[in-house]
Amino acid sequence: MNNDEAKFLLTAYRPGGRDANDPAMTEALAQARQDPALQEWLTRAQAHDAVVAGKLGEITPPPGLRDAILAGARLGSRTQAPRRRAWWRQPVWLAAAAALALLLSVGAWKLRPAKGTTLDEFAVNYVARGFMLEKRGADVAALKSWLQEQGGPVPISLPARFAELRGLGCRTLQYQGKDISLVCFEREGREFHVFVARREDFPDRPLEVAPRLRGANRLVAAAWSDTRNHYVLVSDATLPDVRKLL
Amino acid sequence: MSNPAFTQLVEAQYAPLYRFALSLARNSPDAGDLVQQTFFIWATKGESLRDTAKAKSWLFTTLYREFLRGRRRDARATSIEDLPPGQQDIAAEEVDRVARLDAATVMTALQSVDEVFRAPLTLFYLEDMSYLEIADALEVPMGTVMSRLSRGKAQLRAALEREDRGAATKVVPFSAAKGVKS
Numbered sequence: 001m002n003n004d005e006a007k008f009l010l011t012a013y014r015p016g017g018r019d020a021n022d023p024a025m026t027e028a029l030a031q032a033r034q035d036p037a038l039q040e041w042l043t044r045a046q047a048h049d050a051v052v053a054g055k056l057g058e059i060t061p062p063p064g065l066r067d068a069i070l071a072g073a074r075l076g077s078r079t080q081a082p083r084r085r086a087w088w089r090q091p092v093w094l095a096a097a098a099a100l101a102l103l104l105s106v107g108a109w110k111l112r113p114a115k116g117t118t119l120d121e122f123a124v125n126y127v128a129r130g131f132m133l134e135k136r137g138a139d140v141a142a143l144k145s146w147l148q149e150q151g152g153p154v155p156i157s158l159p160a161r162f163a164e165l166r167g168l169g170c171r172t173l174q175y176q177g178k179d180i181s182l183v184c185f186e187r188e189g190r191e192f193h194v195f196v197a198r199r200e201d202f203p204d205r206p207l208e209v210a211p212r213l214r215g216a217n218r219l220v221a222a223a224w225s226d227t228r229n230h231y232v233l234v235s236d237a238t239l240p241d242v243r244k245l246l
Numbered sequence: 247m248s249n250p251a252f253t254q255l256v257e258a259q260y261a262p263l264y265r266f267a268l269s270l271a272r273n274s275p276d277a278g279d280l281v282q283q284t285f286f287i288w289a290t291k292g293e294s295l296r297d298t299a300k301a302k303s304w305l306f307t308t309l310y311r312e313f314l315r316g317r318r319r320d321a322r323a324t325s326i327e328d329l330p331p332g333q334q335d336i337a338a339e340e341v342d343r344v345a346r347l348d349a350a351t352v353m354t355a356l357q358s359v360d361e362v363f364r365a366p367l368t369l370f371y372l373e374d375m376s377y378l379e380i381a382d383a384l385e386v387p388m389g390t391v392m393s394r395l396s397r398g399k400a401q402l403r404a405a406l407e408r409e410d411r412g413a414a415t416k417v418v419p420f421s422a423a424k425g426v427k428s
Contacts, residue, residue, distance in 0.1 A: 008393075011399060012370070014373055014376070015373065016373075018376070019376060041335065044336045048336055048341050051344040052352060052371050052402070053371045053372070055347070055348075055349045055352035055353075056349070056372065057265075058349035059264075059268065061261050061278070061281070062274055062278055065260065065281065066256060066260055068282055069282050072282055072286050128388065129387075130389020130390065131389065218387055236386070236387070236390070
């Protein structure tokens with residue numbers, strides 16, 4: 001982890017040390033303790049956060065809001081007929097689902113670095129955890145050249161509608177000891193991350209001639225192959241939007 | 247939920263919800279409406295959520311959804327950290343700058359941050375939610391929360407600097423400055 005990555009994580013670290021035991025923060029905090037420059041940045045960032053939080057806490061709701069809420073809710077509750085709930089909306093199931101969701105989300109941080117039994121699963125976990133670009137820029141040809149220089153797999157051809165997206169950047173990474181390229185695009189606030197793996201590096205992975213889509217972890221994943229590579233697209237766009245793109 | 251329990255929930259959450267709403271809506275009447283609407287939904291949604299431990303997250307999620315309803319999300323969100331190196335740096339004087347601004351000015355600066363970054367940023371500064379809870383409330387991945395915090399903080403620092411510069415150059419009427427009645 002370099003200092004930029006540590007700063008990225010520590011930006012979410014709340015003043016007062018309440019997140020000190022968070023698995024995601026442990027390594028970044030340890031690095032800050034060993035690096036005076038990073039520690040100085042953290043101290044300053046926390047001081048800044050504390051002052052802003054303090055100012056925000058001084059904002060008071062308008063007088064009468066509390067009473068209006070209570071009065072409005074009383075009125076509303078009188079006009080609502082009681083409804084029978086579906087079994088899956090019963091409290092016990094809701095609580096179980098919430099607990100499971102929490103376990104899954106907390107568990108995700110323990111999988112550092114991102115893991116997955118398949119390239120698709122790895123790609124979704126990688127995006128869900130957040131990452132940093134190594135090369136930034138909108139020129140996709142320049143991004144491809146950079147990936148080639150790094151020895152990473154280079155996408156041969158992306159679906160035609162990718163031309164409508166704005167390039168953000170790229171990076172290289174490793175999955176199961178093999179080089180993977182990641183090229184990122186954006187459109188209207190939605191991100192499209194394309195993982196590229198050489199087919200020869202994953203001979204057991206089935207070829208996906210037609211894109212296969214699925215939803216996972218609030219993201220949509222789509223996989224396909226061409227003559228040289230396997231591709232996994234991970235996006236926070238809706239399933240229909242991703243389908244339209246492919 | 248019994249009335250005392252509902253009252254207790256309102257007491258505990260209406261102020262932070264209002265601050266969150268004010269940062270989103272940018273004006274007090276709309277913020278008040280959003281908070282009222284959120285509690286109204288809570289009180290009238292039948293018996294759909296009895297797990298009071300999740301109430302806080304539910305309220306913030308509902309308020310945010312109500313705000314977004316009919317609105318298009320800001321077009322500049324990415325879950326990757328693409329801040330140019332250096333933009334995360336904070337000069338020592340920036341802490342002093344915020345300290346000398348009043349709360350309303352800081353809120354104005356916060357309100358100028360892009361909406362998509364403003365929501366997680368405000369929840370972060372309310373200090374009651376971890377990034378995991380913020381991700382849950384806004385229904386986005388954890389990495390997205392971190393990225394939006396990072397970029398939102400950079401935007402906020404720039405906005406605070408603008409506000410501070412604006413405050414420093416405000417013209418004070420001569421009569422007011424001298425205490426002279428016109």
